[in-house]
Amino acid sequence: MQYSLTINPSYLSSKTQSVTKKAMQQEWQEIQTAQQSPAMFRPLYDRYYEPIFRYIYRRTSDESLSADLCSEVFFKAMQKLGGYEFKGVPFSAWLYRIASNEITQHFRNTQKNRTVSVEMTALPEIMEEMGDLESIEQYQFREALIPCLNELKPKDLEIIELRFFEQRPFKEIADLLAITESSCKMRTYRVLERLKKIILKNKR
Numbered sequence: 001m002q003y004s005l006t007i008n009p010s011y012l013s014s015k016t017q018s019v020t021k022k023a024m025q026q027e028w029q030e031i032q033t034a035q036q037s038p039a040m041f042r043p044l045y046d047r048y049y050e051p052i053f054r055y056i057y058r059r060t061s062d063e064s065l066s067a068d069l070c071s072e073v074f075f076k077a078m079q080k081l082g083g084y085e086f087k088g089v090p091f092s093a094w095l096y097r098i099a100s101n102e103i104t105q106h107f108r109n110t111q112k113n114r115t116v117s118v119e120m121t122a123l124p125e126i127m128e129e130m131g132d133l134e135s136i137e138q139y140q141f142r143e144a145l146i147p148c149l150n151e152l153k154p155k156d157l158e159i160i161e162l163r164f165f166e167q168r169p170f171k172e173i174a175d176l177l178a179i180t181e182s183s184c185k186m187r188t189y190r191v192l193e194r195l196k197k198i199i200l201k202n203k204r
Contacts, residue, residue: 003149003157004113006061019090028086035082045074048092052099058117058166059103069106073099093175100176104154116149116157122164129189130196136203148198156191163188 027044034041052073057066076098084094107114120142127133127141136144149157162173174184 003116003146004061006115006117019092021088024086024088024090027091031081031084031086031091035084038078038081041078041081044091048095049074051092052095055096055099056103058161059115060106061115061117065106069099069102072102076102089175090172093172093178096176097178100158116146116161117165118145119165119167122167126160126164126192129192130199133196133199136199141199144199144202148195148202151198152191152195156194159184159188159191160195 030040030043034044049070053066053070056069056073057063060066060069073095077095080098084091103114123138123142123145127136127138133141149160152160158177159173162168162176163170168176170181170184170188173188174181177184179187
């Protein structure tokens with residue numbers, strides 16, 4: 001899969017607040033009600049439409065397409081809601097996984113470039129996490145980033161996006177990817193090391 005870089009506008013920020021256990025339990029009650037009466041899905045739809053839309057738009061840069069994919073996400077969520085079980089993670093993580101699958105399927109079918117929305121403020125953090133980059137300047141790092149991202153597997157790119165470009169905490173990323181927090185941290189550091197090797201290789 002090939003990627004196109006865009007600079008992320010501030011209104012697309014995907015930073016989220018942690019969800020308390022109490023809030024998750026209350027939401028689980030809402031979900032159970034919606035499982036019995038589909039009309040009661042509306043509060044969940046209203047709560048999560050905007051963050052899911054932003055998540056999709058960051059990866060498409062197309063408002064109309066994002067709206068279509070977002071509608072498909074919630075349509076499938078309603079279809080599958082009867083089989084949803086609370087497993088101690090936010091309901092939003094389940095919706096994000098559906099959205100991620102829809103995005104992947106769309107670009108697989110169309111064979112178009114997927115957008116990577118870059119937070120410029122994240123570049124110094126990524127460089128710092130990678131350690132010594134042989135005196136590569138930040139502007140050089142930015143120029144090198146896209147061809148290097150094209151060499152990453154989609155699941156590796158997703159880690160970079162979620163952790164650095166969307167500034168999500170490890171716990172939230174772990175919930176979204178359905179893995180443990182420790183596995184999420186390990187995978188992130190491995191992807192950073194892989195990306196660093198690619199950047200240095202391409203620099204020579």
